[in-house]
Amino acid sequence: MIEVQGLTRTYGDYTAIDDVSFTCKPGRVTGFLGPNGAGKTTTMRIMIGLTTATRGEATIGGYHYHDIVNPGRHVGVLLDASAQHAGRTGQEILRIGARTMDLPSSRVDEMLAQVSLSESEAKRKLRNYSLGMKQRLGIAHALLGDPEVLILDEPANGLDPAGIRWMRDLLRDYARRGGTVLLSSHLLHEVELVADELILIGHGKIVAQGDKESLSAADAKQSTLVTAHDNVQLAAALAAEGLESTPRARACASLPARRT
């Protein structure tokens, strides 16, 4: 369980995140969605003690991250897949992680197999990894300690469609076994396929949150306002496409939201 309460971070007179509160539950994948600069990374960095909060707090399993003994065994983190020593091989990076977490080295081979990095790829230096390979290695590193919670910042970045499907299955399976997953993205279609819960952030503030079904239902009740030079023709074109529209007094039409 991740609990975030009233989290605020200011830089001078700029507020990067403003009174952010949410909960991520075990057995659920929570998608943290927002455009570039919305405050996703800042929130995640505060959760794991890399950035201090100006106000509010974040706990994981009831503890502040820095109070968790051997945190890698409880919280798997992937914030920046390139933030590893570029001159080390994938295998070395995982071995160091395993040693730090007091895990047997056999765990490294298990993880390499799980993320489909071959023996020869594991022996390549990180500087020669593609972005997708770095993401796979980062996910292997996050899963190394068999944690109960995963915090992943844009983990699908750089993965090809097959890689995205692979990650989606991996995260779904992890949550099915009771794990808590928080993953960020700026792409709705990327998270909505994997997430059970969605948290939407914009300009540092939470703008919506809830389970995917209820958010989609709320979205379906809204309508879109459209206008054209010739609204009679617009209404005819919409009707031809099977879209219902309600003409307004002024030159525009209102369309009920429809998912494509």
Ligand SMILES: Nc1ncnc2c1ncn2[C@@H]1O[C@H](COP(=O)(O)OP(=O)(O)OP(=O)(O)O)[C@@H](O)[C@H]1O
């Ligand atoms: N150390 C810092 N000093 C000043 N401003 C910062 C600092 N860190 C983050 N910010 C600002 O806070 C805002 C939120 O940044 P953040 O990285 O959390 O966004 P994000 O949602 O993760 O975006 P992206 O999808 O681009 O990664 C941005 O405007 C950013 O420039």
